[in-house]
Amino acid sequence: MARIDTRRMTHRHEGSLVVFHIGMTINTWHRPDRWWPVFAAMPGMLAELAKDPESGLLGYRLLVGRGGPTLIQYWESTDKLYAYAGDPDARHRPAWAAYNRRARRANGAVGVFHETYVVERAETMYVSTPVMGLARATESVPVGPRGDRATQRLGDGRTRSSAA
Incomplete structure (x- = not known):
């Protein structure tokens, strides 16, 4: 089991960030x-990306729900995400082509989706959890006195009370 950190933690990251x-x-x-x-x-695509620190993949988390799995990925930029998706020498292109071939024969049996978010600001809070999510993909740091409130961590300038 992963080590539980009972402190109030948040993430720290400078630069661009994409959630996919x-x-x-x-x-x-x-x-x-x-x-x-x-x-x-x-799994083969994730292994390929993990072996290449220049790929731009910062980290990921797999969630499994009633309808199937969803993978949340954290990327350095859309440029790096799209470069991997379109790389003819990477695993993604052949996998996508194979999916399209199979989908024509079994229309509606399995669906795929993706959503891309370019993140301007992000706020996180982790209490009594293992290092996970954005903090695992970037850097996990204790919440300091100037980041006690969600609005302070988000950096939107508000100082009124808020959740977390």
Whole structure:
């Protein structure tokens, strides 16, 4: 089990930041032959990215819900994210082509989605958790006296009371 940090922690990061959600919806659970290849392609891509510190991937977190898995990724920039997605020598392009071929034969059996967010400011709070999320992808630091409130950590200039 990961080490639990009982302190109030937040993240620290300078520079650009992109949050990318990518996932799949499993619409026919009884047909793993249709959705398993889509699911199985992702670990190889993550391993490939992890071996390349210049890829721009800062970190990720896998969530599994009722409809299927979602991977939350943290990237240095959209340029690096799109460079990986379009690289003909990387694992993503062949996996995407294979998905499209299979999807034509099994229309609606499995869906894929992605959402890209360019982050201007971010606020985080972690209490009694392992290092996770944005703090794991960037840097985990204790909440200081000037970051006691969410609005202070977000840096929006407000000083009134807020959650967390």
